[in-house]
Amino acid sequence: MTDRRGLLIILSSPSGAGKSTLASRLMAWDPGLKFSVSATTRAPRPGEEHGREYFFLTEDQFKGQVRRGEMLEHAHVFGNFYGSPAGPVRDTIDAGQDVLFDVDWQGEIQIRNSDLGKHALSIFILPPSIKELRRRLESRGQDSAEVISRRMLKSWDEISHWGYYDYVLINDDLDSTEEKLKTIVSAERMRRIQQPALQEHVRKLQAEFEDLS
Numbered sequence: 731m732t733d734r735r736g737l738l739i740i741l742s743s744p745s746g747a748g749k750s751t752l753a754s755r756l757m758a759w760d761p762g763l764k765f766s767v768s769a770t771t772r773a774p775r776p777g778e779e780h781g782r783e784y785f786f787l788t789e790d791q792f793k794g795q796v797r798r799g800e801m802l803e804h805a806h807v808f809g810n811f812y813g814s815p816a817g818p819v820r821d822t823i824d825a826g827q828d829v830l831f832d833v834d835w836q837g838e839i840q841i842r843n844s845d846l847g848k849h850a851l852s853i854f855i856l857p858p859s860i861k862e863l864r865r866r867l868e869s870r871g872q873d874s875a876e877v878i879s880r881r882m883l884k885s886w887d888e889i890s891h892w893g894y895y896d897y898v899l900i901n902d903d904l905d906s907t908e909e910k911l912k913t914i915v916s917a918e919r920m921r922r923i924q925q926p927a928l929q930e931h932v933r934k935l936q937a938e939f940e941d942l943s
């Protein structure tokens with residue numbers, strides 16, 4: 731048995747609030763963190779690679795995986811299907827490493843309600859203002875004006891689910907949000923349920939204690 735059980739760390743936000751940037755910083759801080767590469771039916775953006783950002787699947791392939799129970803969660807977002815393959819998540823947390831998810835609120839609820847839900851830690855990232863959210867989406871320069879407008883329209887839907895999350899951070903200053911995120915993750919790793927080896931330790935303490943008498 732490993733000393734600790736991995737966490738399922740779920741990061742959600744309206745598109746453009748800074749979730750991917752924060753996820754990259756978290757992974758740079760702890761290279762042992764494994765990113766859950768989702769499957770999607772959307773087309774790759776320039777620079778995206780199959781197996782790195784996403785597994786790019788056809789709708790038939792995606793639905794086959796769902797049917798065979800291979801997804802921990804799945805959802806329809808912006809007209810495309812997205813889902814988190816379950817196998818790698820189970821292997822990683824059993825090996826004592828955390829898994830980082832970039833999923834929407836529908837994914838958060840399904841992961842929380844799954845058999846792995848007790849190991850979930852969910853964090854919602856809010857933008858400081860809607861004006862700044864739009865500015866960030868535009869400055870990223872990855873999407874057309876039409877896609878940006880669609881994402882802005884969807885952003886309230888995502889924000890309105892903030893109350894489902896364990897922690898909510900306002901991503902105003904990037905460095906200070908990053909520090910808060912690291913503090914949360916460090917503390918949550920100490921949860922009793924994340925430390926299966928504690929039981930054995932307490933048993934040893936008990937044996938020592940009984941030897942005293």
Ligand code: ADP
Nearest residue numbers: 745746747748749750751866870901902903904
């Ligand atoms: P998301 O993954 O939530 O869609 P990104 O991480 O891609 O968002 O961030 C969108 C844009 O905003 C990027 O250009 C990123 O560099 C920038 N950004 C992220 N966080 C901040 C911040 N705290 N202050 C200013 N710009 C930020």
Ligand code: 5GP
Nearest residue numbers: 768804805807812813814832833834836837
């Ligand atoms: P994008 O197309 O910009 O990469 O992602 C669009 C949205 O889909 C984001 O809100 C992202 O969090 C969400 N998403 C990405 N992968 C998954 C997934 O596996 N499951 C769910 N439920 N949402 C996902």
